[in-house]
Amino acid sequence: xxxxxxxxxKMLLLQVRTLLCGSxxxxxxxxxxxxxxxxxxxxxxxxxxxxxxxxSDATVALDAVYDRLRTIYSMTMINLADVNxxxxxxxxxxxxxxxxxxxxxxSPSNPTFDTFYTNCYLxxxxxxxxxxxxxxxxxxxxxxxxxxxxAKFLRALTYFDLVQAFDDVPLVTTPTSDVVNVSIKRTPxxxxxxxxxxxxxxxxxxxxxxxxTAAGTIGRATSGAVKSILxxxxxxxxxxxxxxxYAKQVIDSKVYSxxxxxxxxxxxxxxxxxxxxxxxxxxxxxxxxxxxxxxFFSIYFSYxxxxxxxxxNVEPSYVSSYLAxxxxxxxxxxxxxxxxxxxxxxFARNGPxxxxxxxxxxxxxxxxxxxxMIIRYADVLLIYAEAINEINGPTSDAYDAINQVRTRARNGxxxxxxxxxxxLSQAQFRDAVLQERGWELCFEGHRRWDLLxxxxxxxxxxxxxxxxxxxxxLYPIPQHQMDVNSALTQNPGF
Numbered sequence: 001x002x003x004x005x006x007x008x009x010k011m012l013l014l015q016v017r018t019l020l021c022g023s024x025x026x027x028x029x030x031x032x033x034x035x036x037x038x039x040x041x042x043x044x045x046x047x048x049x050x051x052x053x054x055x056s057d058a059t060v061a062l063d064a065v066y067d068r069l070r071t072i073y074s075m076t077m078i079n080l081a082d083v084n085x086x087x088x089x090x091x092x093x094x095x096x097x098x099x100x101x102x103x104x105x106x107s108p109s110n111p112t113f114d115t116f117y118t119n120c121y122l123x124x125x126x127x128x129x130x131x132x133x134x135x136x137x138x139x140x141x142x143x144x145x146x147x148x149x150x151a152k153f154l155r156a157l158t159y160f161d162l163v164q165a166f167d168d169v170p171l172v173t174t175p176t177s178d179v180v181n182v183s184i185k186r187t188p189x190x191x192x193x194x195x196x197x198x199x200x201x202x203x204x205x206x207x208x209x210x211x212x213t214a215a216g217t218i219g220r221a222t223s224g225a226v227k228s229i230l231x232x233x234x235x236x237x238x239x240x241x242x243x244x245x246y247a248k249q250v251i252d253s254k255v256y257s258x259x260x261x262x263x264x265x266x267x268x269x270x271x272x273x274x275x276x277x278x279x280x281x282x283x284x285x286x287x288x289x290x291x292x293x294x295x296f297f298s299i300y301f302s303y304x305x306x307x308x309x310x311x312x313n314v315e316p317s318y319v320s321s322y323l324a325x326x327x328x329x330x331x332x333x334x335x336x337x338x339x340x341x342x343x344x345x346x347f348a349r350n351g352p353x354x355x356x357x358x359x360x361x362x363x364x365x366x367x368x369x370x371x372x373m374i375i376r377y378a379d380v381l382l383i384y385a386e387a388i389n390e391i392n393g394p395t396s397d398a399y400d401a402i403n404q405v406r407t408r409a410r411n412g413x414x415x416x417x418x419x420x421x422x423x424l425s426q427a428q429f430r431d432a433v434l435q436e437r438g439w440e441l442c443f444e445g446h447r448r449w450d451l452l453x454x455x456x457x458x459x460x461x462x463x464x465x466x467x468x469x470x471x472x473x474l475y476p477i478p479q480h481q482m483d484v485n486s487a488l489t490q491n492p493g494f
Contacts, residue, residue, distance in 0.1 A: 052133035055140065058147045061130050065154050066220070066281070068123035072161065073280040073372035074291045076116050077445035078312075080165060080475070085447035086464035087318050087438070091350055094311040104461075104472045107479070108494050114478035116165070120158045121172070127155040128175045142207065149206025153221045153229070156199035157374070160233055163189045163196075164449050165475045166491065171195055183487035186477075193237050200230045210255050218272050219371075224255050225278035228375045231383050236453050240390040247384035250277070251401075256377040258408050263331040265376070266356045268369035275378065279371035283363075290367025293357035297443070299334070299348045304341035305365045313351040317464055321438070323417035328409050328439055332356055354443050378405050378440050386433045394421075394429040402433060405440055430454070469493070 051057060082088045084101045092099065100106040106113075130151035134144060155173075162169045171187035173195065208223045227246045234243035250256065257274050259265050265275055272279065282291035300309035314333055322329040334355045335348045362368035385401040388394075403420040410416040418439075421432055434454050438447065451457035452473060461468040471493025482488050 052137055054137065055143060058130070058134045058137055058139060058144065061126070061134070062147050062150055065123060065126045065130060065151055068119060068126060069154070069280040070282060070289065070291075071119040072116065072123065072158065073374065073445065074282070074293055075296055076112065076119075077161075077372065078293065078443065079112055080116060081445045081448040082443050083312075085451065086315055086460055086466065087442055087447050088354075089313050089315050089351065091311040091313070102466070104467050104469070106476070108476035108482065108490065109479045110476075113165075113475055114480050117162070117478050117481060120162050123158050124155055124172060125176050127151045127158075128173060131155070131173075132175055145206045146208055149203040149208055149226075150221045152199040152206075153203040153208075153226055156196045156203070156233075157229055159192055159196050159199075160229070160236075163192050164236065164452070166477060167474050168192070170485075170488075183485055185487040186489060193233070196233055197230070197237075200226055200233065204230065210253065219279065219281040221278060222255075224250050224253060225375070228277045228380050228383075231380060231387075232375065235383050235387055236449070238390075240387040244384055244387035244391060247380050247387060250377075250380050251384060256380070258377055258381075258404065260408070261411065262328050262408055265373075266331075266358075266370075268359050268361075268371075271369075271371040275376045276371070276373055277375045277377060277380065279373045282369060282371055284367075284369055287364040287367045290363040291357075291370045291372060292366040292368070293370050293372070294359040294362055294368035295366050297354040297357050299337045299346050299353045301344075302337040302339045302346040303362070303365075304339060304360065305362055307339065307341065308365055309346075310353070313348070313353050315464065316351065318438075318442070319352055321435075325413075325416040326409055326418055326439065327411035327413075327416070332442060356443055373444055378408075379437075379446075381405055382433055382437050382440065386430070389426055389429045389433065393426040394424050398429065402436055405436060409439070 052061065078088075079098055079101055083090060083098060084104070088102075090098050090102050097110055097112055100110060101112060131148055134147050134151075137144065159169070159171070167189045168186035169189075169192060170184040171192050172184065176182075203221070203226045204223070208221060208226060210223050212218045212220055212222065227250050231243050231246035231250065234240070234246065256277060259270070259273065259275050264270055264273075272281075283289050295303045295305075295308050296310035297312050298309045301307045303309050319329070319333055332355060333352045335352050336345060337353075337355070337358075338345050340360045357368070357370045359368035359370055381401040381404055385398045388398040388401070392398075399421055406418040406420055409418055418436075421429070424432060434450060434456060437450050441447075448457065451460050457473060458468050458470070461472075471491070474491045476491050476494035477488055482490060
């Protein structure tokens with residue numbers, strides 16, 4: 001990775017260098033040329049206001065914000081949230097960078113942290129440019145409000161990811177206008193959460209559509225996506241009243257519903273379906289727009305391109321945690337697969353593998369059609385159940401929410417597991433929701449954050465025999481960021 005990718009205080013210069021010549025979006029935003037732009041002053045510092053003139057400019061600029069989601073999610077989030085938990089294991093061939101995440105042997109120099117941190121701030125900078133410049137465009141007021149609302153949603157979502165990983169982070173809400181000698185302190189996480197909630201509430205009043213149907217709009221943030229992320233933010237911040245209220249608004253909207261069959265959540269053909277509230281979009285429009293999850297999770301020699309396969313498998317203790325007969329285990333965890341390229345049956349060599357992200361027709365090697373589901377309806381039901389329990393204990397509404405998820409997991413067999421819950425104490429229900437999230441949302445980038453939110457991270461990893469200590473409750477600020485920003489401080493223990 002080139003050094004300039006490491007620098008928070010060179011975010012805009014990075015965009016000029018790496019994206020200007022290859023992206024119509026950035027050409028339109030920055031208004032520069034592709035000629036020797038590294039040796040010239042970034043003209044966007046002087047003339048950005050001339051690049052936001054029309055409604056089309058606003059839409060193209062917003063597209064550039066969405067484009068950055070692909071660099072934050074997929075395997076990056078799975079490595080941060082699922083490898084660093086008791087769910088996933090990785091083989092030694094994957095390399096020390098990921099192995100260290102599994103064993104909590106990482107240091108601030110681990111490039112996973114820097115890649116994630118840098119890409120988050122690149123997205124934030126693009127969102128800041130939309131939020132600053134679009135208000136000055138003469139365009140339809142409703143469309144303008146939606147564009148700004150979507151940009152604020154994306155900024156809030158990204159800051160939420162950052163504070164979950166690092167706690168205090170620099171809060172930057174204006175475009176980067178100087179790429180030299182920038183020192184930005186970490187902002188207390190409570191203040192960052194205040195900004196996250198403010199952005200999401202602004203987005204909630206921007207009249208975003210409940211659904212998109214027009215070509216080129218499917219996958220954009222909806223009103224339901226805003227409320228769902230608000231519910232999760234409030235839950236994480238332990239404001240259970242607001243978490244329950246926003247989750248209930250999503251439930252009562254009737255816009256979303258569970259797929260009747262759990263296995264239908266995951267095929268690429270069903271993405272952006274009835275259960276998918278907001279996802280990072282991957283596709284074969286360009287091979288570089290594909291996701292890498294299908295190959296990394298597949299059984300060796302089952303991936304149809306180059307007879308490939310991944311290096312991720314399921315922890316045995318996680319496999320055995322399912323109740324007997326839970327249909328989700330059958331859908332999610334496999335030990336054999338037919339390679340569609342040669343019709344050969346292939347068996348797992350190093351333990352069970354994950355089948356959620358299988359794509360029989362990928363774009364290219366490490367580029368498949370699978371979206372990354374940032375939040376789906378089952379997640380909202382479980383957020384609601386958890387929040388209600390924290391307020392009033394396990395009420396009938398809390399039971400109804402979690403039992404909807406458990407009912408689907410029986411796949412139409414009323415005598416199968418998991419049976420509906422009843423008669424639990426508040427503490428028992430709390431534990432049941434956490435376990436249910438593990439079964440329902442496994443390998444979808446949630447587990448570390450769930451364990452941290454519920455105070456079960458250390459005890460869960462200890463029970464699984466994974467080295468863990470107090471310092472692992474936060475990830476370290478990336479060393480490259482510390483090197484270039486003297487105002488940053490490091491998290492304890494690093």
